[in-house]
Amino acid sequence: MQLDPLGDWRKTLHTTDVNPQLDGEVITLLGWVKEIRDLGAIEFIILQDRKGTVQITIPKKKVNKKVLEKASFLQLQYCIGVKGSVKKTDMAQRGFEVIPDEIRILGIAQHPLPLDITGKTSAGIDTRLNARVLDLCKENNRATWNIQHETLAAFRRFLSQRGFVEVFTPRIIATATEGGAALFSVDYFDREAYLAQSPQLYKEELTLCFEKVFEIGPFFRAEESHTRRHLSEFISIDIEQAFATADDVMKILEQTIHYVCETLSKNCREELKVLKHEVDIPKLPLKRFTYTEILDELKREGIDIPWGEDIPTPAFRTLGELHPYFYFITEWPTESKPFYIKPLSSRPEVSEGFDLMWKWMELVSGGTRVHSKSLLMKRLEEQGLNPESFKHHLQVFDYGLPPHAGWAAGLERVLMMLTGKKNIREVVLFPRDRTRLTP
């Protein structure tokens, strides 16, 4: 089929901006065919754009032949332009309809489509991800990404107001930034390099010149995780602050979370309604439990974890039932935290690291950082890392590195909390995991 040119047609209004008061006005709508209901002498076409839908009504005996001919070609998901007049009527759901004077076919779609766009037959997550952009047209997904947009804006606004400067650190790095998570290697000219798993060391270094920094960006972990809450590529929201301790940045964190939840429940009412989800605005301060208290609580539930060991996922699920909201877990064993987390000077087996939990899921991780060079070197060795590969980082300690603390939040997990989605892939446009590399 020969496509029509866009020509000088431009959208005069979004579908949601049309209303009965525009009765008689000629408008141009650009969007996609979502439904076709042909009743014989009258045909209804539901046109969708990024905002919503509008009904195009074609009384076949009244419209011109060209409109009739174009209308006969239309199929679901065709990209079209409609120039026509608004007609006030009680027979249409929104109190008006649009009678076309001209239809332009701007893009065609194959049939059958890889998934049902009408929502009558829901597809599985694998099918949906394989045809992701088509899947993203659905109202539910548009709502999710409006929420993501508002969430990111809220984080940026709040942190900026608190004096944090937005920075970008390298994605391509020479050595591991932390122990723990595995790295993807990349061919960097004739050398081996890695994709960054976190901005950790860079953001710490930047406290020396900017004092308060934040970064929002993608990071990479080559873990063979097979869960609903892990990704190979995820977005991290990081802050780091000079002259601060874990306690200080926990306060910043709970205020940030409060602000984000408040902003969302105010600015995304429609989206949350679409998702059938509510965002509770947490009361501050958030509850704080020490690791030891959590272990005691689990013991009362019949789950016995020796002090010093990590809390396994099933135990976290139990905790989530006991605490179905936000709560901090503080004073983790030093051994279970990365080398840069500061041990308590009074009890070095306990660290100043904390996690912010939402129900059973870890949303944010942070802590006071080690800022003594000798202690950091000792901690590196204790964790089986070679101080030599951290020499550029260690050098910064000789330039007057301030005491500092910070945290990192997983954006996707925050979005799971805000949207009620149960699988992290639902809140990522094009997720990357152990098996998925396309689209």
Place this chain on the structure above:
RNA sequence: GCCCUGGUAGUAUAGUACGGUCUAGUAUAAGCGGCUGUCGCCCGCUCGACCCGGGUUCAAAUCCCGGCCAGGGCGCCA
């Protein structure tokens, strides 16, 4: 990496316990026809599928073995 479950038209599913009218059912999508007020329109007709390979058997969608893929859980990790 380990464990569990599954793989049937474009999509989503029924059928698989106990092999045999399964010539594989249904919904939706798609094609054709009809219908002037639909809004999950409706009505009629049509198209379209048992993941791959091997085995058992007179007979396999169904049982067995191997592979691939997917979903979920665990571990790792955040």
